[in-house]
Amino acid sequence: MAKAPARAAVLKGMRAALRLQRDLGLDQAGARGHRVDVFGAIYRQNVPLLFRKLEPLLGAYLREEGNPGIILTTRRPLGQQRFTAAHELGHHVLNHDPHADDDSILRRSPDLAGDYMNLPPAEQEADAFASYFLLPDWLITTLMQRQHWTPQHLQHSDIVYQLALRVGASYRATLYALVRNKVIGAGIRQQLAKAQPATIKRALVPDHTIESTQNIDVWHLTERDEGAVIEAGRDDLFVVKLREDSNSGYLWNFDELQNAGFARWSFI
Known part of the structure; x- marks a missing residue:
């Protein structure tokens, strides 16, 4: 498992994901058997979402003059788009600075030592948010x-x-x-x-x-x-x-x- 300070970042991202699921009613009985609608969650957070032919980026969290936005590549399968969307949503919910992400976000996990421990806390938090938001225990x-x-x-x-x-x-x-x-x-x-x-x-x-x-x-x-x-x-x-x-x-x-x-x- 991740160790401090990575553990603190993972817990922060996890709690933010579970809190948003609760606030949006995604963990209610009628919704528990369906995949989490991450694109709908972004919409309900009033964050504009754009799809573009990005390369080599998978996505980015933007904020121009205080206005947030998320952009995703169209050049990846839906599962990777959804994870990237959840990662960028995590940046927004956790009030992070703007950030662009490549496919390294698909290859790392808090249960891996070494390089993961050297990631900025904001990236660790967004990773944990994405994992818990898309793949909650109850689902x-x-x-x-x-x-x-x-x-x-x-x-x-x-x-x-x-x-x-x-x-x-x-x-x-x-x-x-x-x-x-x-x-x-x-x-x-x-x-x-x-x-x-x-x-x-x-x-x-x-x-x-x-x-x-x-x-x-x-x-x-x-x-x-x-x-x-x-x-x-x-x-x-x-x-x-x-x-x-x-x-x-x-x-x-x-x-x-x-x-x-x-x-x-x-x-x-």
């Missing part, structure tokens, strides 16, 4: 209960990837949150971190060629996702596994999906 617990996932299930990279999709965070950020919540140990996280999301995605659709996985996610949906809100990208793929018994009239009809613009290519 992970709710999704584990809904999907009937045990800690043993989450020792497998493909299950962690599916959890990451549902919470709307990157695979790596989800691993850190599972360690933080004591669902898996640090040793298991290190092993799972070796898995490449691109490999996980292709394994889910072995009969379908994916030229580039950078902006494509692959969702594995079952009956346990009934009633859930699936926030997917326009190019995402869905593997749907549902029970069917034609003798009892228990059949599935996918015409509505096709009429909504989904391309049907495989159902299991």
Whole structure:
């Protein structure tokens, strides 16, 4: 775990995230099973949000003449955009100075020694805010209960990837949150971190060629996702596994999906 003064910064960021969740009602019963709407939270804080083709920056927190603003790159997957948005929102909520962020924010965590301890306190606070805001304990617990996932299930990279999709965070950020919540140990996280999301995605659709996985996610949906809100990208793929018994009239009809613009290519 992080040591002082990093520990104090992590606690400050965590408390700010939990306080904002409470103030916005994100931890209430009706919302507990859905990913945290970080873009909506920025809007409700009256902070203008812009998307631009930034490179190599992921995002920035701005303040011109006292007026705040957040800018995010369009050149990254949604999970990375959401984490960056939460990081910049943390800068705002914690009243930090303007700051620009590159992809180093995706690779660091308070459970790593060394370089992390040398980060400015504002960056440690914003990192902790982003992690706790996007991946609160109650959201992970709710999704584990809904999907009937045990800690043993989450020792497998493909299950962690599916959890990451549902919470709307990157695979790596989800691993850190599972360690933080004591669902898996640090040793298991290190092993799972070796898995490449691109490999996980292709394994889910072995009969379908994916030229580039950078902006494509692959969702594995079952009956346990009934009633859930699936926030997917326009190019995402869905593997749907549902029970069917034609003798009892228990059949599935996918015409509505096709009429909504989904391309049907495989159902299991």
